[in-house]
Amino acid sequence: MNALASEIVRDTSAVSAADLAKGGHFSGTIGDITTPDPRMVCREVNVWYGDKHAIKDVSLDIGNHQVVAMIGPSGCGKSTFLRCLNRMNDTIDGCRVRGSITLDGREIYDKGLDPVPLRAQVGMVFQKPNPFPKSIFENVAYGARIHGLTNSKAELDALVETSLRKAGLWNEVKDRLDQPGTGLSGGQQQRLCIARTIAVSPEVILMDEPCSALDPIATAIIEELIDELREHYSIAIVTHSMQQAARVSQRTAYFHLGDLVEVGETTQVFTNPRHKLTEDYITGRFG
Amino acid sequence: MNNPAPGASAPPPAPAARRTIDIVNASLKRRYAREARFRFMGAAAVFLGLLFVGVLFGDIVAKGYTAFAQTYIQVPVYFDSATLDPDGSRDPQVLANADYLGLVKASLRTLFPQVTGRAQQRALYALISAGAPQQLQTMVRQYPSVLGTTRDVWLIAGADVDMLVKGQIDRELPEADRRIKDSTLTLVDQLKTEGRIEQRFNTGFFTNGTSREPELAGIAGALAGTFYTLALTLLLSFPIGVGAALYLQEFAPKNRWTDLIEVNINNLAAVPSIVFGLLGLAVFINVFGVPRSTPLVGALVLALMTLPTIIIASRAALQSVPPSIREAALGVGASPLQTQFHHVLPLALPGIMTGAIIGMARALGESAPLLMIGMIAFIVDIPQGITDSATVLPVQIYLWADSPERGFVERTSAAILVLLGFMVVMNLAAVLLRRRFERRW
Structure with missing residues (x-):
């Protein structure tokens, strides 16, 4: 893996905005795409929606107990890349994925690999809070029920409580677990979705702009929660807010028109971006 | 133009602006007149429609109520x-x-x-x-x-x-x-x-089978036949229709073949019902030897006729379930079938049931395809099962309307009243079921 990594880490100065603007094929990512303790390893991932080449040769590691933030202007492919990681793109007609993505060394796009258990291992939180129109309890318990994770009602109750506690929602909903999850506020709904995701004990959690529909207070609570969740899970988060990326992540990846332009330690990317496009984006010159 | 609207009487900032507002004001009257005409036509159409319905009901009730004595x-x-x-x-x-x-x-x-x-x-x-x-x-x-x-x-x-x-x-x-x-x-x-x-009170009207004598004729036979036929139709067409919709909408690959199937289903919903009767005669009776004139073959034919309605309504209902629900279920590791049955189908159920009830109401009022498969026979005995010869209410009405005796006129109207009563009950059931199962997301 080290040999491969050294190949992919290229000299930085050679690629410029001008190269990108020409529309030529760009496959150089600036910065270290590897991480010492990777959980998921993606190499030269390409995605097409029909004829549209949405992701071009993206290689990136997702580290253990680490938050990777993916930023970039709209339509740059960061959400598409995120949805490759638990094969949610399978549900989209005409979507093709090439390249290699492994979870703990296992190729997730293998023919023999079943996406159903994969999605229990790689959970996902969506942009718009999407609780099931069922009770709060049923929302959290659903994953455990279908996977048969618990053997008794008591165990299930305990699991629901732990999950809601981890999601920081327990104290707010413990007296109304039988009420519909859709009756909660937006921020509470999103935390309920996080509780639902962690109830099936995933290894990696993917978050697709989890705060974009929330007010600043709810956003702050979720950001704090993400920081706590890092202790137990590996997290990949797509966000439009650069402040949020700076606050919650350890590593940041900047996407542009389907290319992964720059990856690095979050502090480095935000204080000392090495690519012109990254700099333009984080200084607010476009995007 | 000389009398601008009150809103325009504010101090005019510039002549050009004033002219614009004058033009607008001048055209307002015409625009409102057009709107008033449209409203009047709409209200008149509704009134006319209600009038016709009122006359129809008045006529049926006036002719039919005496049959209940x-x-x-x-x-x-x-x-x-x-x-x-x-x-x-x-x-x-x-x-x-x-x-x-x-x-x-x-x-x-x-x-x-x-x-x-x-x-x-x-x-x-x-x-x-x-x-x-x-x-x-x-x-x-x-x-x-x-x-x-x-x-x-x-x-x-x-x-x-x-x-x-x-x-x-x-x-x-x-x-x-x-x-x-x-x-x-x-x-x-x-x-x-x-x-x-x-x-x-004419209890015989509800407990007797039909008869050559108007004073003895009742609708019990037709009611029993209708009941068996419709129950079996629902039993056949609901699961098959919902299953087909689910497969086509959520599982089948989208290609030329499924497009072709979709077009054909949409066209089948518009096929004259007597064609389904011909199909029933040719396939079910002549090839498979299903006994004719029975609720069994009637239900097979009506189920075929109702299927497109149910499939189209179910597909629309499934389509209206937000994709976020599917993503949520798939995201926690539900299999596609679990996603459909645990989450999508329950949310689509009100729409599916509305479609099913509309289909059943159409089947309830259908007579043409049943003529083709022999359910027009004069059957005095009340059918005891799905393989007894039977007729249904609309066919009974048709038969009585054809009879020359004066006594059958009131019975025809009374039978129509009963049929309309069933229609109202079924539509009420549709509304209530919708209310009961409607959930927000």
């Missing part, structure tokens, strides 16, 4: 043991086969001893329905103790008397143009003055 004539009947039970054995077989028609005739002759001559007597006998002997037979079998006694029995009146009592026959017409002759009129008037004529 039935005229009875009180006749003293001497249950002569010597003729009914000559051996005195009280054997049910003997009692069942005794000459009750003779008994009715004898009783009438006793009541009107003045009537003599064959023609006169025949008119006398026509006062009472052909169902009266059956009535007496039932009575004797249930209560053998009446034998040897004279009882006042309320017998069903003949159709003509029934019509006369209900005022459907005009007494003022010249005798030659009247169905009831003067001699019979005298008899009826005599019965009336003696208090021997009475109208009662």
Whole structure:
């Protein structure tokens, strides 16, 4: 893996905005795409929606107990890349994925690999809070029920409580677990979705702009929660807010028109971006 | 233009702006007039529609309500043991086969001893329905103790008397143009003055099968046939339709073949229903040998006819479930089938049920395809199962509407009322089910 990594880490100065603007094929990512303790390893991932080449040769590691933030202007492919990681793109007609993505060394796009258990291992939180129109309890318990994770009602109750506690929602909903999850506020709904995701004990959690529909207070609570969740899970988060990326992540990846332009330690990317496009984006010159 | 609207009377900033507002104001009147015309046409159309519906219902009710009453004539009947039970054995077989028609005739002759001559007597006998002997037979079998006694029995009146009592026959017409002759009129008037004529609620209409005699005809057979046919139709078309919609909408690959299937399903919903009847005749009866005239083959045909409606409605309902719900379920590791059955289908259910009930309501009112598969036969017996010969309510209505007797006119209307009642009940059920299952997301 080290040999491969050294190949992919290229000299930085050679690629410029001008190269990108020409529309030529760009496959150089600036910065270290590897991480010492990777959980998921993606190499030269390409995605097409029909004829549209949405992701071009993206290689990136997702580290253990680490938050990777993916930023970039709209339509740059960061959400598409995120949805490759638990094969949610399978549900989209005409979507093709090439390249290699492994979870703990296992190729997730293998023919023999079943996406159903994969999605229990790689959970996902969506942009718009999407609780099931069922009770709060049923929302959290659903994953455990279908996977048969618990053997008794008591165990299930305990699991629901732990999950809601981890999601920081327990104290707010413990007296109304039988009420519909859709009756909660937006921020509470999103935390309920996080509780639902962690109830099936995933290894990696993917978050697709989890705060974009929330007010600043709810956003702050979720950001704090993400920081706590890092202790137990590996997290990949797509966000439009650069402040949020700076606050919650350890590593940041900047996407542009389907290319992964720059990856690095979050502090480095935000204080000392090495690519012109990254700099333009984080200084607010476009995007 | 000289009288700008109050809003425009504010100090005009510039001549150009003023001119714009004047143009706008000038056109306002025309625009509002156009809107008023449209509103008026809309309201007029609604009013006209309601008027027609009102006339229709008024006509049906006015013609049909009398069918819910039935005229009875009180006749003293001497249950002569010597003729009914000559051996005195009280054997049910003997009692069942005794000459009750003779008994009715004898009783009438006793009541009107003045009537003599064959023609006169025949008119006398026509006062009472052909169902009266059956009535007496039932009575004797249930209560053998009446034998040897004279009882006042309320017998069903003949159709003509029934019509006369209900005022459907005009007494003022010249005798030659009247169905009831003067001699019979005298008899009826005599019965009336003696208090021997009475109208009662017509239970027979709901408990009898059809009959050649209007006063005996009921809708029980048609109702039972309708029930078996529709129940089986629902049982067949609902699971198949919802399953097909689910597969086509959520699982099938989107390609030329599924497009072709979709177009065909949409077209099938518009195929004239008699074509389905032809298909039923050719395939189910001639090839598979399903017994004809039965609710079974009727339900097969109606299920085929309802399927496109259910599939189209179900697909629309499934499509309206937000994709975020599917993503949420898939995201926690539910299999595609679990996603559909646990989350998508329950949310789509109100829409699916509305479609199903619309389809069933159409099947309830359908007669053309059933004519093709023999459900138009004259069947007096009430069907006991899905393989008994039967007819359905709309076909029964069609058959009665075809009958020349005056008595069938009111029965046709009454049967239509019952059919409309069922339609209303089914639509209410659709509304209630929707309310019950509607959930927000």
